[in-house]
Amino acid sequence: MDITPILEHLNDAQRAAVTAPPGPLRVLAGAGSGKTRVLVQRIAWLLTVEQANPWSILAVTFTNKAAAEMRARIEQLLEFRASGLWIGTFHGIAHRLLRYHWREARLSQHFQILDADDQVRLVRRVLRGLELDEKTWAPKQAVWRINAWKDDGLRAAHIDDRDDPLLRTHVRIYAAYEAACERNGVVDFGELLLRTVELLRDDATLGEHYRARFRHVLVDEFQDTNQVQYAFLKLITGQRGDVFVVGDDDQAIYGWRGARIENIQRFEQDFPGALTLRLEQNYRSTAVILDAANALIAHNRGRLGKRLWTDGSRGEPIDVYAAYNDYDEARFVVERIQRWVEEGGRRAECAVLYRSNAQSRVFEESLIAAALPYRVYGGLRFFERAEIKDALAYLRLLANRDDDASFERVVNTPTRGIGERTLDELRGVARERSVALWQAAERLLAERRLAARAANALAAFLALVERLARDTAERPLSAVTAHVIEHAGLLAHVRKDKDGKGEDRAENLEELVNAARAFETLPEELEGMRPLDAFLAHAALEAGEGQAEAWEDCVQLMSLHSAKGLEFPQVFIAGFEEDLFPHYLSSQDPEKLEEERRLAYVGLTRAQRHLTLSFAERRRLHGQEIYPRPSRFLREIPAELTRDVRARATVSRPLYNPGPLVQAESDTGLQLGGRVRHPSFGEGVVLALEGAGAHARVQVNFKAAGAKWLVAAYAKLEKV
DNA sequence: CGGCCTTAGTTTTTT
DNA sequence: ACTAAGGCCG
Numbered sequence: 001m002d003i004t005p006i007l008e009h010l011n012d013a014q015r016a017a018v019t020a021p022p023g024p025l026r027v028l029a030g031a032g033s034g035k036t037r038v039l040v041q042r043i044a045w046l047l048t049v050e051q052a053n054p055w056s057i058l059a060v061t062f063t064n065k066a067a068a069e070m071r072a073r074i075e076q077l078l079e080f081r082a083s084g085l086w087i088g089t090f091h092g093i094a095h096r097l098l099r100y101h102w103r104e105a106r107l108s109q110h111f112q113i114l115d116a117d118d119q120v121r122l123v124r125r126v127l128r129g130l131e132l133d134e135k136t137w138a139p140k141q142a143v144w145r146i147n148a149w150k151d152d153g154l155r156a157a158h159i160d161d162r163d164d165p166l167l168r169t170h171v172r173i174y175a176a177y178e179a180a181c182e183r184n185g186v187v188d189f190g191e192l193l194l195r196t197v198e199l200l201r202d203d204a205t206l207g208e209h210y211r212a213r214f215r216h217v218l219v220d221e222f223q224d225t226n227q228v229q230y231a232f233l234k235l236i237t238g239q240r241g242d243v244f245v246v247g248d249d250d251q252a253i254y255g256w257r258g259a260r261i262e263n264i265q266r267f268e269q270d271f272p273g274a275l276t277l278r279l280e281q282n283y284r285s286t287a288v289i290l291d292a293a294n295a296l297i298a299h300n301r302g303r304l305g306k307r308l309w310t311d312g313s314r315g316e317p318i319d320v321y322a323a324y325n326d327y328d329e330a331r332f333v334v335e336r337i338q339r340w341v342e343e344g345g346r347r348a349e350c351a352v353l354y355r356s357n358a359q360s361r362v363f364e365e366s367l368i369a370a371a372l373p374y375r376v377y378g379g380l381r382f383f384e385r386a387e388i389k390d391a392l393a394y395l396r397l398l399a400n401r402d403d404d405a406s407f408e409r410v411v412n413t414p415t416r417g418i419g420e421r422t423l424d425e426l427r428g429v430a431r432e433r434s435v436a437l438w439q440a441a442e443r444l445l446a447e448r449r450l451a452a453r454a455a456n457a458l459a460a461f462l463a464l465v466e467r468l469a470r471d472t473a474e475r476p477l478s479a480v481t482a483h484v485i486e487h488a489g490l491l492a493h494v495r496k497d498k499d500g501k502g503e504d505r506a507e508n509l510e511e512l513v514n515a516a517r518a519f520e521t522l523p524e525e526l527e528g529m530r531p532l533d534a535f536l537a538h539a540a541l542e543a544g545e546g547q548a549e550a551w552e553d554c555v556q557l558m559s560l561h562s563a564k565g566l567e568f569p570q571v572f573i574a575g576f577e578e579d580l581f582p583h584y585l586s587s588q589d590p591e592k593l594e595e596e597r598r599l600a601y602v603g604l605t606r607a608q609r610h611l612t613l614s615f616a617e618r619r620r621l622h623g624q625e626i627y628p629r630p631s632r633f634l635r636e637i638p639a640e641l642t643r644d645v646r647a648r649a650t651v652s653r654p655l656y657n658p659g660p661l662v663q664a665e666s667d668t669g670l671q672l673g674g675r676v677r678h679p680s681f682g683e684g685v686v687l688a689l690e691g692a693g694a695h696a697r698v699q700v701n702f703k704a705a706g707a708k709w710l711v712a713a714y715a716k717l718e719k720v
Numbered sequence: 721c722g723g724c725c726t727t728a729g730t731t732t733t734t735t
Numbered sequence: 736a737c738t739a740a741g742g743c744c745g
Binding site for chain 2: 062063064089090091092094095113115116188189190192193224253254256257355356357358378412415417419420540541542543559560561562580581583584585586595599621622
């Protein structure tokens, strides 16, 4: 057999990983070191050389995108459909197992998945049920806690709350919430994982079955695994299994959501005989950028250790721009992007990265003013839109009348005269008799305990749902969806919405019908499920793209977190200021500070060719003018790798980097503050210098004409 | 029931 | 400063 394609284009370290003998292996893959290639070729190696059965391979990622990419690349490499292989996200795989084994997992057959938004709503209901004040017991806080416990594999019953009243209440909320989920036949994201772990741990037969089956387990982004995910991996591999984990401790940026960097750090202790390989050759960035990233991350302690290198070019220095304020910062970045585009670059090759999403606004304004199309990542996803969630809630009620979250969502959407009073009544009855809202409604109506108006409205709603169910039985999913949207009155409801978004919303609803069509024939891994259940699970597990028009050539705006895994020729990282980056909520705790530094490391290593960092000397924050200090991270980048760019001569604050200022690298022969003469504008003073070579620009304050930006090469300035 | 006003919070995000 | 969400009133 010809195995050349599998070993082609691999460096020594990559080849060692791909061809390693079965057994626990940890691959420390630096940014841009070809980790996806290694994962893909490893799978190909297992399938061909090791003659592994596709059936025996399980590859786990964190995002749907990563899973899809891996599958596509395997199919491309091996030229066949990668069927039989299990490739998916932790949640997708857990979901699949729970659908197969819903009985053993003690779930209802048509259990539904709660997304983050549904979860908060449900917790809010639970709080009311416990008669806890929402002011004191913020639902979001409680959700945060519950999720953190689930991430750690803890049930309410496991938590020791002896001496802490606050904790005790949260545990009570957790227990009540667990019960509510149970009654409603819903599971949240954390539950998918926790339930699966319990299933594999407590059901010896099933555990043994899957351990025997998945002889080869591969994990991407291993540094981001939380405790439950780690427990899942241990359960599925056993002690001596073939586990191939790829990750980078220096890119662990999700500690705040339960990820345990220790998982990658102590891999060798948990999997005896484990080997470690390092991928340190980088194929993405210039040497300057890598040197900067290496120097920065060297300030962290307890690293597994790794040093990126390249045999590519050294590259240009990193520009550091000290902006006068946040608007000036945006102006500068946008001008640079414009110049890049004028020189033939694509807008989509430019990324503006920031620590917090609020920073995007100023950039958006500047980009609009400059008529540059852009795309902001991380907005509302398709399946998270209110009108879509309303439609899905109807569908969920069709699938499962006990789904209280959905019931509450649409019982009065569109408004049909069912108010808070009626609902309170319903909730009370549901609680007393431990039944779902749907049954509570039926009983209240049967017992005639409601005022006539409310009773009519409620009866109309129940009848509507029953009618929808009857009229759509046996029809294809897209027809069901279209029917529900139309006859529940959602389309009309959305159209009369007056903020001008009505038509957009109607279009989204139509798009939902198209999305449903894709589930009329189920992919093999979902075989046996009802199309409706599969569609609803998909909506929860894969919320869709944030923002449309991915294909248009536009400037990319995103948080540093969302930039992980991506690369761009031109990267701008804005807001290198103390309290913003590192964020003030993280700068006190050394562990959190290190995570911030890793975030900076992730940011720097996104850049392929050119990197520009900026900070503002003033910034508007929460309506207040603040005077931030440059970020400590700037000081951790060796000065010889950077080049200060200053737009103004009036910078008054101390430099971020002590020592001699490398003045705005200029081959124009001009000096800040120097006097010059222009053929038509006359005499003036140099205010600013920017860029170099053919693109060097200079700002001059002319006595007569005022301040002007000139391209040095054309301006014919002479020194006075 | 819906519109308006007050009030509180304001890091990062996937599933 | 801005926004989102809850409370209150018509």
